[in-house]
Amino acid sequence: MRTTVRFRGRDLGAQRPLVMAIVNRTPDSFYDRGRTFEFDAALSAVDEAVADGADIVDIGGVKAGPGTLVGVDEEIERTAPFVTEVRRNFPELVISVDTWRHEVGRAVCVRGADLLNDTWAGADPKLVEVAAEFRAGYVCSHTGGAVPRTRPHRVRYEDVVRSVVEETTRQAERAAEIGVPEDGILIDPTHDFGKNTRHSLALLRHTDQLVATGWPVLMALSNKDFVGETLGTELSERVTGTLAATALAARDGAAVFRAHEVRQTRQVLDMVAGIAGEREPASTVRGLA
C-alpha cells in the first residue's frame, strides 16, 4: 500500500509510483559524462524529463564516485541558480537536489527546492536539520558508514537487509522528530553505495521488507554497477537490467524510482500497475468493437 507523499505542499498522491529524473550539472558523472553540465543543456534535460512523465527532478552538482574535488561554493554555483530557473519554468514541479552538504541544502531550499536527497546517509548531520527548517522532504539513505565519494572495498554485513531497514528507519524517525514533515520522508536502500553486487541484489529481492517499514521507498537503480555486473554488460547496456529491477521493485511496492531513462521507466511502471490492476489501460478497443 503506497502512502501519499508531499514535498513543501506539492502533493504527489499515492496512486502510482513516481519517477525521479536525474539531471546532473556535473562534467564527470558516470552515466551522462557531462552531457547536461552546461546550464542550458540541463534546462533542456528538465524540459524533456517533464515531457516524458517525470514527477520529480533530482539535480546533482557533484558526481557520486571519487574524482575531482568540488568545493561547497562550486557545488552551490552549479545547483542553486539552476534550481531558481527550473522553479521559474515549472512552478508545480517537485525539485530535488542530490547533496550531502547542509550549506548546499540551504542554498537550494531558499531558491525553491522541495526535497533533499542525502545520498551519503547523514555524513553531514546538519543537512536533515535544513530539511526540517524549510519543511522540505528528505531522503534517508544507507551507505554502511561510507565516507562521501568513496567506493566499497570488502564491505560486509551480517544481514544487509536488516542493516538497511534499521539504518533508514532510524534516520526517518529522527528526521520526523526534528521537524521534517512525515509525508516528505523517503527511505532509499542506496544500491552500490557501500555494497557489493550481491548485497544490492539481496536488497531488491527483499524490497517487501523495506516497504513493510511503512516509509515510502525510493529505488535508485539506474544503470548502476550491480546491473552491469549481474548481466556482464558495460555501461551502455544496462537499461534493460535497470528496467527489469524497476518492474519487480514496483510490483513489491516501491514508491519512487530515480532514473536516467524517464520515458521507459514511466512505461514500465504503468505496465506493472496495469498488470496489478491498479491502473486502467490507456485504451481497450481490441475485441470490444
Add this chain to the structure above:
Amino acid sequence: MLVAAGVFPHPPVLVPGVAGHRAADLDGMRANCELAVTRLFDNDPDLVVVLGGDDRTACHGSDVTGTLAPYGLDMTFGDGSARLPLSLTIGRWLLESHIDRAAREFHSVAWNATPAECFRLGERIADRAARVALLVLGDGSACRTERSPGFLEPDAVAYDDHVAEALRCGDTTALAALRPKTADRLLVAGRPAWQVLAGAASERSPSGELLDYSAPYGVGYFVATWLFDSAFPSSGRSEPDRAETRAE
C-alpha cells in the same frame, strides 16, 4: 622455529565461485598460491599457523569456520565453532586440499597493531613448535589507480613495489620498518601480517621467491615463499629495536 613461510592475497574474489565468469582472471594467481601452499607442507611442519589481519589480535585455535556470508555469498570452509575473519577465511580456503597434513592454528593480528607488537607476536608464533610453517595473508594498496577501490594515491604503486622487493629478497628489516600511517593511508591490508612474518623469521636467513605480484582489480596482490636453511640460523635480533624506533 620457522621452517617455511608463504605470503598470499586474501580478496574474496580469490575463491573461484565468487567472481562468476571473471573467475578466470585469477587462475594464474590461484596456481601460484597452490604452489606456495605445497612448498609449506613440503618442509614437514609440525604446525601450520595461518595468520592475517582483523579488527583484533586473537588466536582462534583449529576448530574454526570461514564464511563469505557477510559478503553476500553462501560459502563456508570448515565446520568448527570459531568464526574466522576474511583474511583467515581465505587462508582456510587455501588449506582446503591439505587440511589433514599437519596441525594448524589460526591467528589474527589487529589492523592497528604497532610494528613492535607485530614483531613480538611473530617471535612467539615461531616458538610454538619445533617446525612451524607460516601462511601469511596480506594485500597491498587498494589505491593504485583511479579505478582502484580507494581511488588513486600517487605513491601506492611504489609502496607495493617496495613490499614486493622485500618479499622477493626475504628482507625482514624492510617489512619491519613499514610505517602504519602510510599503510593506512594507502589502504594496505597486509602491513601487520607482514610484520608478524618479519618477527617470526628474525632469527633465520630467509631465501625468498616472489611467485606473483599483480593488481588486476586495482589492489596489490602478492604470492611469495620464504624457505630457510635450517642448519644455519642467522645471528642477532636487531629488528625489534628497529621496529620500535620506526613505530609511530
